[in-house]
Amino acid sequence: MTSLSLMAPAKLNLFLHINAQRADGYHELETLFTFLDFGDELNFTCTQQDDIEIEGDTGAIALEDNLIYKAAVALRPFRSVETGISIKLSKKLPMGGGVGGGSSDAATTLLAINQLWKCNLSHQKLAEIGLKLGADVPVFVNGKTAFAQGVGEKLTAVNLPQRWFCVVFPNVHVSTGAVFTHPDLPRNTPRLTSGWQLANTNNDCEALVKKLYPEVEKTLGWLLKYGPTRMTGTGACCFVELDCATAAQRVLDSLPSCWQGFVAPSTNISPAHTQLDSWLKMQK
Ligand SMILES: C[C@](O)(CO)[C@H](O)COP(=O)(O)OP(=O)(O)OC[C@H]1O[C@@H](n2ccc(N)nc2=O)[C@H](O)[C@@H]1O
Ligand SMILES: Nc1ncnc2c1ncn2[C@@H]1O[C@H](COP(=O)(O)OP(=O)(O)OP(=O)(O)O)[C@@H](O)[C@H]1O
Numbered sequence: 001m002t003s004l005s006l007m008a009p010a011k012l013n014l015f016l017h018i019n020a021q022r023a024d025g026y027h028e029l030e031t032l033f034t035f036l037d038f039g040d041e042l043n044f045t046c047t048q049q050d051d052i053e054i055e056g057d058t059g060a061i062a063l064e065d066n067l068i069y070k071a072a073v074a075l076r077p078f079r080s081v082e083t084g085i086s087i088k089l090s091k092k093l094p095m096g097g098g099v100g101g102g103s104s105d106a107a108t109t110l111l112a113i114n115q116l117w118k119c120n121l122s123h124q125k126l127a128e129i130g131l132k133l134g135a136d137v138p139v140f141v142n143g144k145t146a147f148a149q150g151v152g153e154k155l156t157a158v159n160l161p162q163r164w165f166c167v168v169f170p171n172v173h174v175s176t177g178a179v180f181t182h183p184d185l186p187r188n189t190p191r192l193t194s195g196w197q198l199a200n201t202n203n204d205c206e207a208l209v210k211k212l213y214p215e216v217e218k219t220l221g222w223l224l225k226y227g228p229t230r231m232t233g234t235g236a237c238c239f240v241e242l243d244c245a246t247a248a249q250r251v252l253d254s255l256p257s258c259w260q261g262f263v264a265p266s267t268n269i270s271p272a273h274t275q276l277d278s279w280l281k282m283q284k
Contacts, residue, residue, distance in 0.1 A: 002045070002046045002116055003043065003044060003045040003046070004043070004044045004112050004115065004116060004276075004279055005041065005042065005043045005044075005275070006041075006042055006044075006108050006111065006112050006272045006275050006276060006279075007039045007040070007041060007042075007108070007271045007272055007275060008039045008040040008041075008042055008093075008101070008104035008105045008107070008108040008140070008272060009035045009036055009037065009038065009039035009104055009140075009267075009270055009271045009272060010035070010036040010038055010039050010093050010099035010100060010101070010104065010167070010264070011033050011034065011035055011036070011099060011100040011103075011104065011136065011139065011140070011232075012033070012034050012036065012099065012165065012167070012232045012239055012266075013031045013032065013033060013098070013203065013232045013233050014031075014032040014033075014034055014196070014198065014201070014230070015030075015031060015032055015196060015198070015201030015202060015203060015230070016029060016030075016031045016202075016203045016204055016205060016232075016233065017029065017030040017031070017189040017191075017192070017201065017202065017204055018185065018186060018187050018188075018189055018204040018205075019187075019188070019189055019190070019191055020187060020188070021187050022151075025180075025181075026135070026151045026180075027151065027180055027187065028149070028150065028151070029148065029149065029150070029151065029152055030147070030148070030149055030189075030191060030192055031147075031148050031152065032145075032146075032147050032148075032158070032196050032201075033139045033145060033146050033147075033148055034145050034160060034266045034267075034268075035143075035145060035266065035267050035268075035269070035270045035271070036099075036165060036167070036264040036265070036266060036267070037264050037265050037266075037267050037271055038092065038262055038263075038264035039092060039093060039101075039104060039271065039272075040089060040090060040091050040092050040093050040101060040104065040105055040108075041089075041090040041092070042068070042087060042088070042089055042090075042105065042108050042109065042112070043087070043088040044085055044086075044087055044109075044112045044113065044116055045085070045086045045087075045088075046081070046083040046084070046085060046086075046116050046117075047083060047084040047085060047086050048083065048084070049084045050082065050083075050084045051084045052069055052072045052073065052076075052084060052085050052087070053084070053085070053086045053087065054066055054068055054069060054087045054088075054089060055086070055087070055088055055089070056088045056089035056090055056091070057089050057090055057091035058089060058091075059091070059095065061095075066105075067102045067103065067105055067106035067109075067133055067134065068087055068089065068105045068106060068109045070106065070133050071105075071106040071107075071109035071110050071113070071129075071130070071133060072085055072087070072109055072113055074110075074129050074132070074133070075110065075113045075114065075117060075119055075121075075129070076117075078114075078117070078119035078120075078121055079117040079118070079119060080117070080118045080119065080120070081116075081117055081118050083116075083117065085113060085116065085117070087109070089105070092262075094169040094236075094237065094260070095173070096173040096174060096175065096176070096236075097169050097173075097232075097235075097236060097237040098174065098231065098232040098233030098234055098235045098236060098237045099167065099232060099233070099237050100136045100140065100233065102134065103130075103133070103134040103135075103136035103137045103140055104136075104140045104272075106130060106133045106134065106137050106140075107126075107130055107137050107138075107140030107141045107272070108140070108272045110126045110129065110130055110137075110141055111126065111141065111272060111273070111276055112276070114126060115276070115279075115280070123141055123142060123143075126141045127141040127142060127153070131153050135151045135152040135153065136152055136233075138152070138153045138155065139152065139155055140270060140272070142155055142157075143269060143270035143272065143273035144157040144268065144269060144270070145157065145158055145159065145160055145266075145267075145268045145269075146158060147196070159268050160266065160268060162265055162266055162267070162268075163241050163242070163243070163265070163266050164241075164242045164243065164244055164245055164247065164248040164263065164264070164265050164266075165239045165240065165241055165242070165248060165263070165264055165265075165266065166223070166226070166239065166240050166242065166248045166249075166251040166252050166255075166261055166262075166263050167232075167237050167238070167239045167261055167262055167263075167264070168219050168222075168223060168237065168238050168239070168240075168255065168259050168260070168261040169236065169237050169259060169260045169261060170213070170215040170216050170218070170219040170236050170237075170238065170259055171215065171236075171258060171259060171260070172213045172215045172216065172235075172236045173236065174209055174212075174213060174216075174234055174235040174236045175234075176233070176234045179205050179208065179209060179234040179235070180234070182208055182212075184208050184211075185204070185205065185208050186204050186207075186208075187204075189202070189204055198228050198230065198241065199228075203230050203231050203232070205231065205233070205234045205235065206220075206230070206231045206235075209231060209234065209235040209236070210231075213235065213236060215236070216231060216235055216236050216238065219236075219238045219259060220238050222256070223238055223239075223240040223251070224240075226240045226242065226247075226250075226251045227240045227241055227242050227247075228240065228241050229241075245263065245265070248263040248264075249263050251263075
């Protein structure tokens with residue numbers, strides 16, 4: 001039976017500006033996405049039974065609610081083979097952590113099943129399907145470090161120098177929907193007219209999330225002594241940017257035991273795409 005293993009990498013929002021709110025409630029953003037070489041591991045195997053199974057670290061998420069399942073269901077109409085799929089998930093990314101784990105799992109599923117079920121869909125079509133599952137899915141499908149506008153789906157690829165990050169999960173779960181519907185969220189940051197250095201940008205959700213979740217404020221305060229820090233997405237994960245693996249590991253080694261974290265380099269191409277390209281070469 002054909003099988004394929006791919007990573008679903010973490011993303012960081014190096015900055016996140018909220019420019020406006022649309023009539024449908026969604027927010028117009030400007031954000032700089034980078035991928036990390038660290039993420040969930042997914043293994044896909046075609047099966048004779050015509051169904052979609054997920055095993056492994058699914059936690060409390062019901063099968064029908066899992067973004068992996070929803071991504072597989074969305075590709076079923078495009079199948080040109082009569083096989084089902086069995087998916088094993090090894091979860092490394094905190095859920096609701098702002099590192100995009102659910103969206104990345106969904107995007108990796110779209111990329112893998114597109115091959116295994118011979119759907120033959122373009123990345124653009126997969127990104128359109130993915131956008132219905134979450135605003136962050138298109139950037140993972142596209143697989144390139146990007147400046148994003150719109151709700152996160154208008155992507156301009158950019159090349160950033162490799163940096164090392166220590167990412168800390170303060171053990172509080174922040175609901176993306178709750179942050180975006182909060183009356184105190186600033187929604188009127190002017191659109192950028194020049195560059196995007198960490199110093200002249202911001203995460204517009206950070207002040208509100210720090211107020212609602214003091215643990216996030218504590219984490220950012222603790223990280224600050226090691227380098228420039230910021231929260232990613234709507235939180236709760238916070239990161240510090242460093243020059244090398246050794247410096248990043250030093251931060252992780254001194255992390256208070258009440259928090260969890262990981263260390264990873266940034267990468268301009270999503271590891272899911274690099275791994276898929278290698279797999280495709282082996283099929284020839
Ligand atoms: C904040 C970011 O993490 C930045 O990368 C993303 O834009 C969030 O992406 P996501 O987790 O895939 O979010 P979705 O599942 O699409 O949306 C969750 C909820 O967040 C709000 N939402 C999300 C994205 C956006 N641009 N405006 C919003 O107002 C909506 O209330 C929505 O119901
Ligand atoms: N495979 C999955 N992995 C993680 N979460 C999932 C998955 N499927 C569904 N979900 C649901 O989606 C919610 C958001 O998950 P996710 O880990 O993507 O949040 P996040 O890192 O805050 O994302 P973002 O930064 O895109 O807002 C979770 O709280 C969970 O209920």
